[in-house]
Amino acid sequence: MAYFAMSSYAEFAPFYDAINGEPFDRIRQILGFIESYNPEAQSVLELGCGTGAILAGLGSGFSLTGIDLSSEMLAYARRRCPEATLIEADMTSLHLGSCFDVVICVFDTLNHVTDFDAWKEVFHGVNNHLNDGGIFIFDVNTIDRLNQLGDMAPWVHDFDDNTLIMNVDFDGISMSSWHIRVFEKQEDGRFVLHHETISELGVALDEIRQALTPDFALLKETDLKGNRPTDASGRALFVWRRNSKETYAGG
Ligand SMILES: C[S@@+](CC[C@H](N)C(=O)[O-])C[C@H]1O[C@@H](n2cnc3c(N)ncnc32)[C@H](O)[C@@H]1O
Numbered sequence: 001m002a003y004f005a006m007s008s009y010a011e012f013a014p015f016y017d018a019i020n021g022e023p024f025d026r027i028r029q030i031l032g033f034i035e036s037y038n039p040e041a042q043s044v045l046e047l048g049c050g051t052g053a054i055l056a057g058l059g060s061g062f063s064l065t066g067i068d069l070s071s072e073m074l075a076y077a078r079r080r081c082p083e084a085t086l087i088e089a090d091m092t093s094l095h096l097g098s099c100f101d102v103v104i105c106v107f108d109t110l111n112h113v114t115d116f117d118a119w120k121e122v123f124h125g126v127n128n129h130l131n132d133g134g135i136f137i138f139d140v141n142t143i144d145r146l147n148q149l150g151d152m153a154p155w156v157h158d159f160d161d162n163t164l165i166m167n168v169d170f171d172g173i174s175m176s177s178w179h180i181r182v183f184e185k186q187e188d189g190r191f192v193l194h195h196e197t198i199s200e201l202g203v204a205l206d207e208i209r210q211a212l213t214p215d216f217a218l219l220k221e222t223d224l225k226g227n228r229p230t231d232a233s234g235r236a237l238f239v240w241r242r243n244s245k246e247t248y249a250g251g
Contacts, residue, residue, distance in 0.1 A: 003118035005069055005090045009050070011194040013072035015182050017051050018159050026106055027057035030137055033239050034102055037219050038135045041101035045129060047091040047122070048109030052077030055084045065100065067091060092118040094125030101131050105138040111146075111200035114175065119203065120211050127215045130242040136216060139237040142229070143202030146176040161185035174202045205231055208238075216240035 009016070034041050042063060046055055049066025050073045058064060064084035068074050069091075077086050087096070091105070092113055103126045113119055126136050150170025157164040162184045169177045178198045183191040209218070220239040223229040229236035 003092055003113075003115050003121070005092055005113065005118070007069045007071075008112075008196055008198050009070040010072045011196040012180055012182070012198075013051070013070065013076060015159070015162065015164070015184075015194070016073070017053060017076070018162075019157065019164055020053075023053050023057065023107070027054060029237070030054070030104055030106070031058065033135070033137050033220065037239055037241065038101055038133060041135075043100045043131075044102045044104065045096070045100040047094075047103065047105040047126075048107075048112065049073075049077055049084075049086070050107075050109075052079075052081035052084065052086070054104070054106060056081040062102075065096070065098075067094075067096070091125065092121045094122075094129055096129060099129055099131045099134070101134050103130060103134070103136045105136075107139065108141045108200060110138055111141050111202065112198065114199050114201045116201070116203055116207065116211075119208070123212055123215070127242055127245075132242075132244055134242050135219065136240045136242065137238070139235055140205075140208065141200060141202060141235055142231050142233055143174055143204065144232050145234040146170050146174075146200060146202045147172075148234075150176060163191075176200045176202070205229060205236055212238075212240055216242055 044058060044062045044064055046066045049055055049068050052066060055064045055066050066077055066084050067087045067089040071088055074086050074088055113122060147170050149168040154165050154167035162182055165181045167179050180196050182194040184194060185191055219241050221229055222237050223233035224235055
């Protein structure tokens with residue numbers, strides 16, 4: 001059955017950067033991987049680029065392209081990173097008609113795809129959009145992490161004059177629902193509630209490795225402590241190189 005990606009982040013977009021802060025560590029890590037595994041890289045495609053914080057941080061040394069399902073997130077990305085080519089598109093059906101040296105998909109963005117067959121479509125699309133020698137960098141929240149988040153008390157965070165309350169439900173198997181409420185303070189002192197629920201799917205790491213293995217070679221995998229990630233790690237980060245093949249001919 002065809003997978004239909006649901007756009008979200010319409011309510012959350014105006015607050016996203018203030019809540020998450022600048023992703024300096026992630027940017028440093030991505031630049032380090034590019035330097036180690038594809039130092040001649042000139043072009044980067046980010047899947048699920050959100051507000052463009054990562055693209056903006058990668059700097060002017062690359063030609064930058066970002067895609068995202070959310071027009072609201074892309075509106076912020078256009079302001080933050082005007083030099084990037086930004087396209088409203090679904091990463092589970094990529095047809096950009098061009099190839100890149102590096103594809104990245106970070107900050108749990110892959111988990112937002114809630115059907116593992118559709119993850120395989122993402123991998124297929126990445127394979128079709130990487131140049132020879134190109135690398136694919138992505139991270140995921142593990143099932144264990146989603147499970148732990150489901151057990152936690154709601155996260156309450158004051159920022160600017162506003163308050164975020166976020167709680168995560170976990171279905172006990174693999175699916176989590178992130179309930180995000182932002183109470184935005186108005187000039188008259190009253191609050192407006194912005195509410196959005198975002199889903200994340202957890203997938204066993206071996207299933208991810210197996211799905212990539214026919215077309216990609218693993219270059220690096222790490223958890224947050226620099227060890228080989230397991231399903232008990234909070235987050236897993238991977239770098240894969242596309243296996244050599246004939247040049248992409250569109251589609
Ligand atoms: C957690 S945010 C990460 C944004 C950015 N990568 C960062 O690191 O700040 C996830 C983003 O993925 C986008 N997204 C979710 N599913 C998508 C899909 N199927 N295709 C394209 N973008 C998607 C969302 O709209 C959102 O902007």
